Amino acid sequence: MSQCEAHGHVKRSEPSLTKNQQLVWDVLRHASAPMSAYAILDEVRADGLRAPQQVYRALDKLVDTSLVHKLESLNAFVACAQPCCAEHEMVCFAICEACGSVDEFADDQIEQQFAEWTKRSGFVRRQTAVEIKGLCKGCAAQA
Amino acid sequence: MSQCEAHGHVKRSEPSLTKNQQLVWDVLRHASAPMSAYAILDEVRADGLRAPQQVYRALDKLVDTSLVHKLESLNAFVACAQPCCAEHEMVCFAICEACGSVDEFADDQIEQQFAEWTKRSGFVRRQTAVEIKGLCKGCAAQA
DNA sequence: CAATCCGCGTTATAACATAACAGACCAATC
DNA sequence: GATTGGTCTGTTATGTTATAACGCGGATTG
Ligand SMILES: [Zn+2]
Ligand SMILES: [Zn+2]
Ligand SMILES: [Zn+2]
Ligand SMILES: [Zn+2]
Numbered sequence: 001m002s003q004c005e006a007h008g009h010v011k012r013s014e015p016s017l018t019k020n021q022q023l024v025w026d027v028l029r030h031a032s033a034p035m036s037a038y039a040i041l042d043e044v045r046a047d048g049l050r051a052p053q054q055v056y057r058a059l060d061k062l063v064d065t066s067l068v069h070k071l072e073s074l075n076a077f078v079a080c081a082q083p084c085c086a087e088h089e090m091v092c093f094a095i096c097e098a099c100g101s102v103d104e105f106a107d108d109q110i111e112q113q114f115a116e117w118t119k120r121s122g123f124v125r126r127q128t129a130v131e132i133k134g135l136c137k138g139c140a141a142q143a
Numbered sequence: 144m145s146q147c148e149a150h151g152h153v154k155r156s157e158p159s160l161t162k163n164q165q166l167v168w169d170v171l172r173h174a175s176a177p178m179s180a181y182a183i184l185d186e187v188r189a190d191g192l193r194a195p196q197q198v199y200r201a202l203d204k205l206v207d208t209s210l211v212h213k214l215e216s217l218n219a220f221v222a223c224a225q226p227c228c229a230e231h232e233m234v235c236f237a238i239c240e241a242c243g244s245v246d247e248f249a250d251d252q253i254e255q256q257f258a259e260w261t262k263r264s265g266f267v268r269r270q271t272a273v274e275i276k277g278l279c280k281g282c283a284a285q286a
Numbered sequence: 287c288a289a290t291c292c293g294c295g296t297t298a299t300a301a302c303a304t305a306a307c308a309g310a311c312c313a314a315t316c
Numbered sequence: 317g318a319t320t321g322g323t324c325t326g327t328t329a330t331g332t333t334a335t336a337a338c339g340c341g342g343a344t345t346g
Contacts, residue, residue, distance in 0.1 A: 018323090018324060018325090019324095019325095020324080020325080021324095036301080036302075037301095037302070037303080038301070038302070049326095050326080050327080051326070051327065051328085052302080052303070052304085053303090053304075053305095053325095053326080053327080054325075054326070054327095056302095056303065056304080057324080057325085061324095072215040072216040072274070073215040073272060075301080075302060075303095075333095094264065094266045096266075097269070103264075103266070105260075105264075107256065107260055109256045109259070109260075110253065110256040110257065110260065113250065113252045113253040113256050114253065114275070116252070117248075117250055117252075117253065121237065121246075121248075121280065122279075122280030122283065123237045123239075123246070123275065123277055123278070123279055123280060123283075124277045124278040124283040125275055125276075125277040126240070126276050126277040126278070127275075127276045127277070128273065128274075128275045128276070129216060129273070129274050129275075129276075130271065130272070130273050131215065131271075131272050132257070132266065132268055132270075132271045132272075133268075133269050133270045133271070133272075134266055134267045134268040134269040134270070135266070135267040135269070136265075136266055137264065137265030137266060140265065140266075140267040161292095161293065161294090162293095162294095163293080163294075164293095179332080179333075180333070180334080181332070181333070192295095193295080193296080194295070194296065194297085195333080195334070195335085196294090196295080196296080196334090196335080196336095197294075197295070197296095199333095199334065199335080200293075200294080204293090218302095218332085218333060218334095
């Protein structure tokens, strides 16, 4: 397992967040599963936010700074679960179709294979999104 | 490069398609870029289809049988570009952000690394979607 | 002949995301 | 100190993507 501790990366300094960004981030940090923008909106209504735009704008920024990731296959967002995600060109998610849990991970071996493919193909990689669907260990045991 | 020819897979027998599925598939086969369901609908209006459902139902089936893939990060669909896609648990797309071209590929090395991660983690993989964004060789040369 | 499954067509609606306008704030620079 | 440019904000309206729900008809099968 190649978690970020192994890379010797310095823990990123947290960018200062605006009020709305902070509100959205707090919701996601305490969420137990990915949330859609509208689900987030429902949570922050009490704090005065009313329109989708306000949430989407905050999300844009949070995604830009890698504090939050978008799960494209779910149209939903999760707080980043890795300390040095921004240092990786790649992020992988294992999404359990039974319980909805999402495991974010990085894997140097996998990343290296993509790097080699990149070399061969001439494609200039900016960002790689990997979404694995299936059953998490726990759910697979039950089935 | 590990294309399907290398695997010795038998070319799949094409499942029989219904009229609507055939119409949708024909549109996608001749498309030069991924198409949204609504863009497809515009193309098949001349053939009598009118409602999104008709297109989405055809797409569901085509995706099930791996004749068509959904690009989650684009909310769009492409005809499968590999002869033996259904035999792979995994499919990778390289999406050029400049010209919109999409390259579908399979890579045994990459697939194997995911298989090893699966072993370690206990996650039971059903399907893996990889969408790489960046610049294709041609567009990178220009820039 | 049911009973079942699957695809079809339709209307309506849900869910996800952005456009466009205007005001507030802050820092940089003239 | 005024002007400018950038970023965040709030708001209304709209666009885009996807599904729910109903009823019909044909094929399959026991
Ligand atoms: Zn992360
Ligand atoms: Zn699970
Ligand atoms: Zn394919
Ligand atoms: Zn290109």
